Amino acid sequence: MPEPALVAEDYSYWFKLPTGERRLALDSVSFSVAKGSFVLILGESGSGKSTLALNLVGIYPDYFGGFNEGRVLVNHRTKGLVNRRELDRGERFQTVNMLFQNPEDQIVTLTVEEEIAFALENYLVPPSEIRPRVARALGQVGLQGFKDRSTLKLSGGEKQRVALAAMLAMEPSVLILDEPTSNLDPVGTEEVLDAVRLVRERVDITLVIVEHEVDRIFHQVDEVLLVDGLTVHGPETPRAFLTKRGMQVRDDMGLWIPQASEVSLELARRGVSLSRTHLTGKELVDDLGAAGAREPAAPPPKGDAAAPRRLVAAAEPAIKARGVGFSYPSKSDVLRDIDLDIHKHELLAIVGQNGSGKSTLASCLTGLFAPASGTVIVDGKPTGDYKFAELARRVAYIFQVPEKQFIRKSVFEEMAHGLKALKVPADELERRVDAVLKTVRLDERKDSSPFLLSHGQKRRLSVACMVISEPEVVILDEPTFGQDWRQAGRLMDYMRSLADAGAAVTFITHDMRLVAEYADRCVAMSDGRIIFNGGPFELFSSADVLNEARLKAPPVFDFSKELMGKPTLATIDLIDQLEARFGRPGAVVQGS
Known part of the structure; x- marks a missing residue:
């Protein structure tokens, strides 16, 4: 039997609610992870994958509170398999550490070398050891020669690889990666997962990963753990996991599985x-x-095969952008001479690499930003001529970070807030809120605080809050980020129904599977410009566009x-x- 690197023994965890009550999140969890293995944690949105990861590393309950029972054993380099509680906090994080979702939340210094050395200095690693460890960690993630680079000028994938290198420099026995590619474009995702592969080849380490990008990772892992019903099942090999359950994994459990x-x-x-x-x-x-x-x-396809799926009527566009340019004080020409029509009855995808200008364009289209040049016209009227409240009723914008939109104490109150402002009668308000909450599978959390939801649940709530008022135009920034297969499908089906009912729906995404399956038309951006405007088949058939926009066709x-x-x-x-x-x-x- 292989030596274990990490063991959970009858482990339970409860969140501490603001009322002082406990809410059970993990119930009598027991499993073992073999030393040197690569393990994937699966589970539907809100099942507790990140909660499990945070408990394994000790952030719950040591830093974020809560209550636990049972034991988590870790294989310390000199002490062997010990209860995590027997190690001081410094020893714990040098034994089991964690890489988080967003690299922007993890990088705190100005150069790559400083970033990787930062934790080593805080742990009093001798100065003579720091530079060799930095160089070794950069080599392990394929970033040789990056030590003098500014962290402000790195791509999203490079930032996440630097954050990974900073973890590796600490030389942990176990490294947990919590959706490390969730904020990255397709090429950035590939860079990070290639770096993970290099780490497996070059480092004696146990890796545990929470990841939705299963097409790239599923065949690489040794075993799978399933978080379901407050407990953890497995581990099993990936092929055995799928063979035993069949399409139930996707259709009943709602999990992403490889397209193959x-x-x-x-x-x-x-x-x-x-x-x-x-x-x-x-x-x-x-x-x-x-x-x-x-x-x-x-x-190659010709004519209709390469065209947008749906031909919209030649009526005045819901939104029309002409010659739009925009600059930030710290960066010029973020948008350059953008011409774009957005039509009713259409589901439009905007795609492109991180930093290409997608979210900035959305902010200009919704009136949050005033273009530096050109004009944006909504329903025949420039956005600058609208009062903000009037424009917001016509154009709904769902931000990439859900918490930025929450202002009420419960999910129901958050949903009802906009309808109350529109003076919707109380009985109709309750009916509409309940119906939409069921659609996004949040009806059982209607009395919960929005800030206590999982990330996937927060994303669904943010979408639901903006579309419940039935705006004419809906623009969503990464609407399915953090969603399992079932919930991503439900959200996209909901967007499809809004478009079919007459709304102009635009979504920004890095998920090419959703673009392929749902988009009527695609706009690809690169360096602040639109470089493609057409159907998804044509987009994925154009190697030049995919290369410039840092995109990859779905497998x-x-x-x-x-x-x-x-x-x-x-x-x-x-x-x-x-x-x-x-x-x-x-x-x-x-x-x-």
Whole structure:
């Protein structure tokens, strides 16, 4: 039996509520993580994944309060497997440490070398050891030569890799990563996950990760832990986890699974007998290609195939931007000569790398920022001619950070606030609030404080608060950030219904799966400019645009092309094609 690095024994944790009452979050949790392994923590939004991680590292209850029972044992480098309580706080964080979601919240100095050395200096590491540790940590995450770089000039992916290097310099036995790619563009995500792979190859360490980007990580981990029903199940190998539960993992439990696994498991459910549950597109191509599923590559799509999904009426746009430019005091030309029409009945995706100007454009479109040049016209009238309250009734903007919008003491009061300002009758107000709370699955938390919700729940509440008043235009900044598969789908279906009812809906996102499956039209930005305006198929077929905007097509777009000769945007389309190819239920496909 492998030596354990981390053990939970009958461990329970309660939050301490403002009323003084306790709320159970983890109930009699027991599991063991093997030394040197790479473990993925899965669970639906609000299930307690981050709560578990924060308890394992000791931030709950030592710093954020609460109550616990049971034991967490950690493998100390010299003392062996000991109760975390037997170590002082310094020893704990040098044994088990944690990398958080947002790199902006973790970087506190002005240069990369200073950032990585900061904790070492605070832990009184001898000066002669600090520089070698800094250099070693930078090499472990692939940032050799970055030590003199300004932290203010790093990309999002580079900042997160610097934060990871700062953790590694402490030489912990166990490192927990809490959704380390959640704030990053697709290429930044790839950089960070590549850095994690390098760490596995170069460092004797145990890694535990909470991560929604399962297409890139699922096949790399050794084991999976499932947080469900206040307890933790597992660990199991990733393939065994999926094979045992099938499509229940996605459809009933609401979890993201790799797109290749969606195809594999759904084919199995339809009666096609496969030799294994596939975790990657390469595995699918290797097995199904060997069965004769490949065809010669089809020519690129032309005409309607590459066009936006939905043709909107040639009426006056809901929002029209012409020649819009914007600069911050610290940075010029954040937006440069933007021309954009946003139409009713349309779901528009705005995509691009971190810092490309997406959120700044949204702030100009909603009237929060006044353009330095050009004009934004809403319903035939420049935004500067509106009173702010009047414009806010027409255009709803959901911020990237939900807490910035909360002002009331309970979820219900937060939802009702805008409707009260519009003088909606009390009975209609209650009906509408209850209906929307059920849609976003927050009806059981209606009396809770918005600030005590999980991040995913806060995001759903922020969306619900802005759309409940049925504005003409809805602009959302990363609406599905931190959401599980079920909740992301529900939010996007809700956005689709608003667009179908006549609203102009625009969402900013880094999730190319959602762009592929939901967007009628896509706008790609780079360096403050719009470099693409068209349909999702055309976007993912343009290598030059993807490269400049630091985007990556969803995995199914690439492996479906290898399998069938032409790409598809959604797994369901590929599944239907493959089922038709095999011709009958019960067809057997052997792996190569």
